[in-house]
Amino acid sequence: MSTPQTRRKTRTDAERNRDRVLEAARALFAEFGHDVQMSEVARAADVGIGTLYRKFPTREALIEAIAEHRAAEIVATARRLADTDDPAQGLAGFLHHVGEVLTGDRGMSEVIEKVMGSAEPRGETREALLAVVAELIDRARVRGTVGQDVTAGDVNMVICGLAAVIRNAAGDWRRYIEVALDGLRPR
Amino acid sequence: MSTPQTRRKTRTDAERNRDRVLEAARALFAEFGHDVQMSEVARAADVGIGTLYRKFPTREALIEAIAEHRAAEIVATARRLADTDDPAQGLAGFLHHVGEVLTGDRGMSEVIEKVMGSAEPRGETREALLAVVAELIDRARVRGTVGQDVTAGDVNMVICGLAAVIRNAAGDWRRYIEVALDGLRPR
DNA sequence: CGGAATCCGGATTCCACATTCCGTATTATG
DNA sequence: CATAATACGGAATGTGGAATCCGGATTCCG
Incomplete structure (x- = not known):
C-alpha cells in the first residue's frame, strides 16, 4: 500500500547527496563532537539545509x-580479534x-x-558488541589473563571510563587500559 | 576607592536570599545535573529571576x-582520611x-x-585536591597497596572514569573501584 | 522532446533559555 | 518617621539553533 508500483528509481543525485552528507557529518562530528550544527554539516557537504533534513529528518x-x-x-x-587466536591480541587488543x-x-x-551505560534501545549493533565482548572475555579467561569472575558488564564499565578519559584528555589512555587490564587479572 | 565609607550593612534579606538560592541550586543541580534552568532555580528558591542574577551574574x-x-x-x-592512618581507609576510602x-x-x-581532565583554571581547590591525592598515594605506596610507579595522574584518570560510570549508570561503581585499585597494586 | 515526479536551497518560523531593565517594595540610618 | 540606599520581581528582550516551507531547478521516462 505504501509502494505504488509507479515507483521510479531514486534519483542519482539524491543518492550522491546522501553520501556527501554522511561523509561530511562523519568528519565534522569526529573532530568537534556533539555540538556541530546542522547548518555546518550542510555547508560542509555543500548541500542545502533542506536537503540535509530530507535525508535525515532529525539531528538525532x-x-x-x-x-x-x-x-x-x-x-x-x-x-x-576474537577469531584470530593470538594471545597478544584478544581483550587487550580490542x-x-x-x-x-x-x-x-x-x-x-x-x-x-x-551506549555502554543504560540498556538503551540501541538494538542489533549493541547486541553484537556485547556478544563479541563476551567471547573475548571467555578466551581471555581460558588463557588466564582475566579472573573467573570478570563479566561483560565489567568491561562495559572500563570502556565507559575509557571514553571519558579520552574525551577529557584526563591522562594517557594507554596507561588507563593497562591499569584496567591488571585490575581484571585473576588474583 | 571601592569602599566609600558611606557603606551600609548589607541588607539582611539580601543575605538570606543568597543562601536560599545556593541551597535550592545545590539540590536541583544535584538531582538533574547541568540542564536545570535559571528560572527553575529561582522558583525553587522562591525568589525572582532578577534576584538570582544579582547574586550570581551568570549561570556559570x-x-x-x-x-x-x-x-x-x-x-x-x-x-x-590522609591524616587518620587507618589502613582500611586511605586511597580506597577516598x-x-x-x-x-x-x-x-x-x-x-x-x-x-x-576538572580532573584538562588543567583548567580551577585554582585553589583543584590544587588542594591534587595535593591530598598525592599524599594518599604516598601513604598507600609505603603501605604497599599501590605500585611505586603510580602517579596522581593515574588516580585522576580513575576518578574521571568513575564519574563517567556513575553518571551513565554503566554498572556497579564499587566494582569499578575494586578493579581500579587492583590495577594499581604493585606487581 | 515534454511534462510529471522528485529533489534542491535557504530564508523563515519556532522555540527554549539566558540575561537585562526598570518600576516597586523593603531596609537601614539619623 | 523620613528618606536615601538597596534589593526585589518578573515581563520583555536577545540569541542560538533546530526544523519547516515552498518556489524553482533537475532528473527520469515515454
Whole structure:
C-alpha cells in the first residue's frame, strides 16, 4: 500500500547527496563532537539545509546513522580479534582498538559512554558488541589473563571510563587500559 | 576607592536570599545535573529571576559556586582520611567517598570529569585536591597497596572514569573501584 | 522532446533559555 | 518617621539553533 508500483528509481543525485552528507557529518562530528550544527554539516557537504533534513529528518537521526556505522566497524574488528587466536591480541587488543578509534573521533567517544551505560534501545549493533565482548572475555579467561569472575558488564564499565578519559584528555589512555587490564587479572 | 565609607550593612534579606538560592541550586543541580534552568532555580528558591542574577551574574558563576563548595567538602574528607592512618581507609576510602558523593550529585559528576581532565583554571581547590591525592598515594605506596610507579595522574584518570560510570549508570561503581585499585597494586 | 515526479536551497518560523531593565517594595540610618 | 540606599520581581528582550516551507531547478521516462 505504501509502494505504488509507479515507483521510479531514486534519483542519482539524491543518492550522491546522501553520501556527501554522511561523509561530511562523519568528519565534522569526529573532530568537534556533539555540538556541530546542522547548518555546518550542510555547508560542509555543500548541500542545502533542506536537503540535509530530507535525508535525515532529525539531528538525532543523523548522529545515530553515524554512530551505528562506526560501531559496526568496531564490532567487525572485535570479531576479527576474537577469531584470530593470538594471545597478544584478544581483550587487550580490542580495548586498544577502541581507544584508537575514540581518540580520532570525539563524537563517538561521547556516544559510546551513553551506549555502554543504560540498556538503551540501541538494538542489533549493541547486541553484537556485547556478544563479541563476551567471547573475548571467555578466551581471555581460558588463557588466564582475566579472573573467573570478570563479566561483560565489567568491561562495559572500563570502556565507559575509557571514553571519558579520552574525551577529557584526563591522562594517557594507554596507561588507563593497562591499569584496567591488571585490575581484571585473576588474583 | 571601592569602599566609600558611606557603606551600609548589607541588607539582611539580601543575605538570606543568597543562601536560599545556593541551597535550592545545590539540590536541583544535584538531582538533574547541568540542564536545570535559571528560572527553575529561582522558583525553587522562591525568589525572582532578577534576584538570582544579582547574586550570581551568570549561570556559570552559579554552577562554579556550587561546584567549588562540593569540591571543598571532598578535599576536607580526603585530608581527614590522609591524616587518620587507618589502613582500611586511605586511597580506597577516598575513592569510595568520591563515589558516594557523585552518586548523589549528578551535576558534580558532570563537573568532575572536566576538572580532573584538562588543567583548567580551577585554582585553589583543584590544587588542594591534587595535593591530598598525592599524599594518599604516598601513604598507600609505603603501605604497599599501590605500585611505586603510580602517579596522581593515574588516580585522576580513575576518578574521571568513575564519574563517567556513575553518571551513565554503566554498572556497579564499587566494582569499578575494586578493579581500579587492583590495577594499581604493585606487581 | 515534454511534462510529471522528485529533489534542491535557504530564508523563515519556532522555540527554549539566558540575561537585562526598570518600576516597586523593603531596609537601614539619623 | 523620613528618606536615601538597596534589593526585589518578573515581563520583555536577545540569541542560538533546530526544523519547516515552498518556489524553482533537475532528473527520469515515454
